[in-house]
Amino acid sequence: MPGILEACEDLFGASCLYKVLGVEKGARENELKKAYHRVSLKVHPDRVGEDEKQEATQKFQTLGKVYSILSDKDRRAVYDETGEVDDENLAPDDRDWDQYWRLLFKKITVDDIKNFEDSYKESEEEKADLKQAYIDGEGDMNYILDNVLCCTIEDEPRFRKLIQGWIKKNDVPAFGNFTGETKQRKEARKRKANREAEEAEEMKKELGLGDTTDSLRALILKRGKEREQEADVFLDSLAAKYGGGGSGGRKKGSKKKQGKK
DSSP states (O other): OOOHHHHHHHHHSOOOHHHHHTOOTTOOHHHHHHHHHHHHHHHOGGGSOGGGHHHHHHHHHHHHHHHHHHTSHHHHHHHHHHSOOOGGGSOOTTSOHHHHHHHHSOOOOHHHHHHHHHHHTTSHHHHHHHHHHHHHTTTOHHHHHHHSTTOOGGGHHHHHHHHHHHHHTTSSOOOHHHHTOOHHHHHHHHHHHHHHHHHHHHHHHHHOSSSOHHHHIIIIIOOOGGGHHHHHHHHHHHHHHHTTSOSOOOSSOOHHHHOOO
């Protein structure tokens, strides 16, 4: 059985533990935890198809071992000094890594969601996310609304005003998808949003309004049933914040790397 460094090379294309998490060598504890959460969301076995589960499970187990090493002060110091890992003292492959993950990223409550939304709306963090979504989506408002946390169709006028201001100051490029969007496309987006809102209302009636994850899917995202996996990613990203995992979280990656659902 390959050691942890060999497994990292095979599964992630990098034998450096820090590169696997996508952090610098001097990363702080909260940065390591946030990075572990971000990468684990991408490789969690529950988030892939049946044909990818075996590889995803191996990645998830390996990632857990990487984090367990770097989050341990003594083992991290040895690794930093020697570049080596004591494989004999690592947790076994049959450890319940999903349970370990849930211990780190606890489920959050309705109050957590509301508090986050209150602090996030119109914050500098939201503006940074909006600017990044505008650039990643090359001005596509559908992409923007799908990639900025907590937003709905009602936020579009506010977003447009901010983006127009950035364009005027040359902070961002004037993408044609944004400046030349047709009236028909805008109306289609509104119709879709209204349809999804109706579906969400039906979903809330079916599920009830308790403090459950299923209810939060409908309450927060206001999307249809096809967005349940998207809701999981969103809720887990907030779990990293309110479960002790550092600051903030983004819902999705860039357009070029991930694409639309």
